[in-house]
Amino acid sequence: MGARQRLAPRAARQGGLVLLALLIALMLMSIALAGALDVWSLQRHREQEKELLFAGNQYRLAILRYYRVGRAYPASVDDLLDDTRFPVPMHHLRRAYPDPITGKNDWVFMMWGDRFYGVFSRSEAATIKRAGFPRQYQDFEGEETYAGWKFVYLAPGLRNTPPNAVPAAPGKTGGAPALSGFDGGYLPGQRPSSSR
Numbered sequence: 001m002g003a004r005q006r007l008a009p010r011a012a013r014q015g016g017l018v019l020l021a022l023l024i025a026l027m028l029m030s031i032a033l034a035g036a037l038d039v040w041s042l043q044r045h046r047e048q049e050k051e052l053l054f055a056g057n058q059y060r061l062a063i064l065r066y067y068r069v070g071r072a073y074p075a076s077v078d079d080l081l082d083d084t085r086f087p088v089p090m091h092h093l094r095r096a097y098p099d100p101i102t103g104k105n106d107w108v109f110m111m112w113g114d115r116f117y118g119v120f121s122r123s124e125a126a127t128i129k130r131a132g133f134p135r136q137y138q139d140f141e142g143e144e145t146y147a148g149w150k151f152v153y154l155a156p157g158l159r160n161t162p163p164n165a166v167p168a169a170p171g172k173t174g175g176a177p178a179l180s181g182f183d184g185g186y187l188p189g190q191r192p193s194s195s196r
Contacts, residue, residue, distance in 0.1 A: 042128070045128055046128055046129075048101055049101075049127065049129050051100035052101055052121060052146060053137070053149075055097035055098075055100060056119060056120070056121075056149065056151035057151060058093060058094070059077075059080075059093065059097070059118075059119045059151050060119075060136075060151040060153050061092075062092040062093035063116075063117060063118065063152075063153040065090075065092040066079065066080055066092045067153060069086075069090065070083075071155075072115065073112060073115035073116060074092075074116065075114055077093065081096065099122065101121050101123040101125060101146050102121065102122055102123050106122050107119040107122070108120050108121070108122050108147070117152055117153055117154060118151055118152025119150075120146075120149060120150040121146040121147055122147065123145065123146040123147060124145045124146070125145060126144060126145060127143060127144060127145060127146060127148075127149075130142055130143065
């Protein structure tokens, strides 16, 4: 009986050490997993920034093309999707791209009267990229939020912001352009003829 009593505390101590080692390993694994999640989140954020630069540039280029063929800014994204000013409709924009940062079709429009010359993100989230932009976006240098990344096309001779330009939120009647898939927007071909 004496030998058994001496072995019992020893086995209990060894079991306790194994449990302690497992807890330490579990803690280290959770720290490593948290670090991996942070890296993944940062990478995802960088991808969203690249998508924002792509989508914003698509709008900017579509506005440029629309202006070049008719010397007027578009009144809606529908005009960019299906430009019916000519006998053969033109398509300056492939589709109405959502804002990659918000994940919604909630761009803010740079309005000049009842027409728009640019878009920007509604997001006030902090940017990761603050330098090293392409030449056409050198104004983005140092911007701290995505709302500062304004994708605009100003026609030659209009290199300053138009005097009556105001940002407009989609979905409001009167000043905001109709957008396919946006609140208050119209699908291409369904816009009332009185608004053309």
